Amino acid sequence: xxxxFKEKYIGDSAFYKMLIGITLxxxxxxxxxxxxxxxxxxxxxxxxxxxxxxxxxxxxxVFVYYLFIFGGLSGVGIFTAQYFxxxxxxxxxxxxxYKLWMGFIITVAFTCVMMFYGDxxxxxxxxxxxxxxxxxATLMFGMEYLGIIFFMLPAVYITQLYTSTLRECGETKVxxxxxxxxxxxxxxxxxxxxxxxxxxxxxxVKGAALATVISRYIEMLIVIIWCMRNKDTHTYLxxxxxxxxxxxxxxxxxxxxxxxxxINEGLWSIGVAMLNQAYSLRGLNVVAGLNISNTINNLFSxxxxxxxxxxxxxxxxxxxxxxxxxxxKEDTKIIAFSIFTSVVIGALMILFSGIFPxxxxxxxxxxxxxxxxxxxxxVAMPKEAFLHTSYFTIRAGGRTFITFLFDSVFILLxxxxxxxxxxxxxxxxxxxxxxxVHTADLLKCAVGYLLIKKExxxxxxxx
Numbered sequence: 001x002x003x004x005f006k007e008k009y010i011g012d013s014a015f016y017k018m019l020i021g022i023t024l025x026x027x028x029x030x031x032x033x034x035x036x037x038x039x040x041x042x043x044x045x046x047x048x049x050x051x052x053x054x055x056x057x058x059x060x061x062v063f064v065y066y067l068f069i070f071g072g073l074s075g076v077g078i079f080t081a082q083y084f085x086x087x088x089x090x091x092x093x094x095x096x097x098y099k100l101w102m103g104f105i106i107t108v109a110f111t112c113v114m115m116f117y118g119d120x121x122x123x124x125x126x127x128x129x130x131x132x133x134x135x136x137a138t139l140m141f142g143m144e145y146l147g148i149i150f151f152m153l154p155a156v157y158i159t160q161l162y163t164s165t166l167r168e169c170g171e172t173k174v175x176x177x178x179x180x181x182x183x184x185x186x187x188x189x190x191x192x193x194x195x196x197x198x199x200x201x202x203x204x205v206k207g208a209a210l211a212t213v214i215s216r217y218i219e220m221l222i223v224i225i226w227c228m229r230n231k232d233t234h235t236y237l238x239x240x241x242x243x244x245x246x247x248x249x250x251x252x253x254x255x256x257x258x259x260x261x262x263i264n265e266g267l268w269s270i271g272v273a274m275l276n277q278a279y280s281l282r283g284l285n286v287v288a289g290l291n292i293s294n295t296i297n298n299l300f301s302x303x304x305x306x307x308x309x310x311x312x313x314x315x316x317x318x319x320x321x322x323x324x325x326x327x328x329k330e331d332t333k334i335i336a337f338s339i340f341t342s343v344v345i346g347a348l349m350i351l352f353s354g355i356f357p358x359x360x361x362x363x364x365x366x367x368x369x370x371x372x373x374x375x376x377x378x379v380a381m382p383k384e385a386f387l388h389t390s391y392f393t394i395r396a397g398g399r400t401f402i403t404f405l406f407d408s409v410f411i412l413l414x415x416x417x418x419x420x421x422x423x424x425x426x427x428x429x430x431x432x433x434x435x436x437v438h439t440a441d442l443l444k445c446a447v448g449y450l451l452i453k454k455e456x457x458x459x460x461x462x463x
Contacts, residue, residue: 025176054141056291071265075258085320148209182219271411289369304385349378372431390448397457
């Protein structure tokens with residue numbers, strides 16, 4: 001029995017060498033990004049609860065844009081991975097051109113929404129409560145931050161256009177290098193511009209936004225220059241812009257497969273924003289505590305996030321090469337490894353849960369809520385690892401409509417109504433509500449397990 005367990009869930013040294021070779025650059029990039037995000041968050045948090053909450057609310061809204069871009073580009077990225085698996089350079093170029101158009105449309109649409117309705121959307125997160133907090137100041141700081149962070153969006157779009165294609169073709173080091181350079185620049189500029197060091201003016205939240213914008217453009221330039229210089233070794237980069245027209249049959253195929261993923265990521269991000277808005281009804285301290293805990297959770301989640309990318313890359317290429325049995329076996333091992341590492345990381349997260357909130361310049365109530373939320377995140381981490389890798393497994397075979405039902409439909413029809421009911425109709429503590437919403441995800445885990453076991457995802461979509 002033990003032997004069967006090892007054969008099914010544990011890979012050999014060659015498997016882990018391949019897995020680490022793909023995921024380590026992603027982990028390093030995500031670790032640097034989230035660590036600097038943590039330091040950025042701490043520096044803004046040193047300014048006060050209102051500044052931290054205003055920036056946090058805007059970042060929640062910008063998160064919706066990130067997920068729309070991710071969904072719009074990664075939907076067709078399913079084809080990119082499988083085209084790379086069967087060595088079809090022209091197919092990869094067509095997916096790149098489709099991403100070019102899709103990313104442009106999403107960026108323009110999001111910019112218009114935030115320009116005209118930004119203040120109203122921020123206002124949805126500001127609710128008077130007994131814990132105090134200056135809501136007018138929070139709105140003002142949020143609008144200051146938003147007014148500058150707008151200019152980051154084109155750089156994010158172009159960077160994701162290139163890095164998503166590179167990753168889907170197995171090149172993860174270049175996005176890592178660009179990302180690491182960007183976050184180091186961001187950290188240095190944060191310190192200079194937020195607090196007015198080295199002769200620079202003290203800009204507060206505006207400085208945090210400006211630092212982020214500059215770092216994103218540096219990241220974009222690094223990626224573009226590398227791609228221009230490495231066309232000979234990465235032949236699919238040649239002729240990317242020889243035309244921006246995509247054959248109708250390819251467009252239709254990409255759209256039909258990718259649009260459910262775009263809708264899913266968009267609706268899921270909206271669902272997350274709605275969840276945060278529901279929690280915010282319990283006051284500004286909950287907003288602050290949630291911001292602190294989410295920042296810490298993002299840092300500790302980098303391993304299972306990278307495992308999802310590994311599923312998309314490795315399993316997608318195996319499916320494109322018609323190695324179905326190998327795809328099935330190695331997908332199981334990736335999921336198992338992701339869950340195991342999340343148990344270990346979650347334990348470490350609990351161990352340090354009371355320390356992280358202490359570095360923020362906020363009140364004791366917000367720190368206590370943050371600590372409680374961090375513990376819930378830690379306990380839920382193995383569950384999140386399974387859901388994340390299951391999602392990418394189903395998506396790797398082009399089953400994007402199923403992922404739509406599995407992901408965004410669940411959060412909008414189950415998680416968001418449950419959170420709103422518990423917040424509005426009970427006197428439960430915020431941490432209890434937070435934990436109960438996470439517990440509801442166990443139903444989603446059961447569905448994911450059945451979908452993986454039934455092998456609905458094992459499909460070649462490029463031939």
